[in-house]
Amino acid sequence: MPNVLTLLRTANGLLSPVVPRVCADVAAHLFTTPRRHKPPVRELISEQQGERLIIDRGHGFGQLSALRFGRGRGPRVLAIHGWEGRATQWGPLAEQLDRAGFELVALDGPGHGHSPGRRAHPVAFANALLDADRQLGPFAAVVGHSMGVPAVAIALRRGLRAEQAVLLAGPSNVETVLGRFEAMLGLSPAAARQFEARIAGIVGAPAEELSIAALGKELHQRALVIHSKDDREIPFADALDNVRHWPNATLHTVDGLGHRRIVRDAGVIETVVNAITAGQRS
Template sequence: MTTTPANPAAAFYAGSRVVQGLGFALRALHSMAPALSTRAALRLFFTPLPWKFAMRRAVPAPWATQAWAFEGTQLIAYRRSDVSPGAPVVLLVHGWAGSGLQMRAIGDALAHAGMDPVLLDFPAHGRSGGWRSTLPQFARAIYAAVSRLGPLHGVVAHSLGALAALHSAAQGLPVGHLVLVAPSPPPRLFLNWFASSFGLAPVVSERMAARIEVVEGTPLQQFEPDWLGERIQQPTLVVHDQGDRVAPHAASQRLVQALANAALHTTSGLSHTRVLGDPAVAVSVLRHLLPSEH
């Protein structure tokens, strides 16, 4: 059985030599100018790596793009042209350094079942504008999508997008059902892992967290399972692979315990991203989202 590393952030960033070089520079900067090193660490933390160009994929028919204005730039969404008018709308969102088209296998399954799936590229991801983004901005992008789409039958969200979807639902997002695939651990914990993966002192992650709360105006406590669990009543399916090396399976176990109406579907051998293309996972998601008349 695959075990989760002590620091999942190290697994996430280990593949980039550029990031490792930046980590060396951050440590050197911290020894000379701690405040400046905190700002530099935040810029790195807010920059999706690999860059969005690496995640861009051809848009296959019958999917087509739509552009929506958002916070001085634009969001790109993908919607099928063969969906019947009035079909239940399901928003599908990706995780950090991902793209909306990663969710296409699940989206196609939903469309074949008579629903209207909409795939969204978050800011600084895929074809959307921008180069840096944050978790609170992910949540605002979900609200922006709802302003265009109207109340949602469901949201299917992966990794960091799952935390954004949870936070949006806790704040009153009009959505009937939630599906969380490989949800990320709370951001304060990941900040600790991020700093540790580059050999930075714990005080750096503490300063980063404080700065995020000031700039974004959102307490990071609002992304913790206990805070979310008190505010979410929607039927929720959590899908997570037990060998996930980026987002520990234990985070989903804790999340399901905190939520009032949640079930955990554990997979094996699918990792953090392959779970999105697994046919059995698509069937599980479909069963959770099927309208009652089906």
């Protein structure tokens, strides 16, 4: 029995050259509508170890949910997950940061976890980081995973108060992310162009302005880029691009962790905590 993706590709192959706008609108809806996955047991434990916070976004934008880990006795670190992720994914990092004397505030992005909403994209995540900064900042560091990486760059460019950044398995180029999505859905060139225009209208900026290639040269914070060579969702080449375009970035390469295990790997967590701790001493 064909799966949903196969059916979509077949439909787009037939329809997107004929009715590109309709297919582009469907693609834009899919691209900005996350699914909420049931957290595994390890994350349910993390939920119990943290304290739920409500962040008021102001100006009629509603609220965000966040988890605060730690004893509130040291510098704060801010974290944002990736697409269809959750704040509870940062539980292992929170435990080690607490031992090192830091407090971790982990956001549920809009449309994710306990936060309300149905739509999400990197700019929405960046705005969430800025909302957290207004209520809880400044921060010793900000950590992002996957889609959270361009969100971190956008937020820093727009004034997020964080002394350093940690970028885990993140894309360097939003245009390339859109291109991969278009190819996955089998959009025609006309539908792809309209899809990109639709996304630009939703997020408020064209994709090229949201890429680290454009943003990095404006960022002064130190950045630690961590990426696994076997990542099948975001190619390792993106990590090289991130380091190339972020003046104060360094690369830490791992292998065998794919795209998601990197967030909870003990060695990666040790590297992150050491970097944040060293940043406070410098």
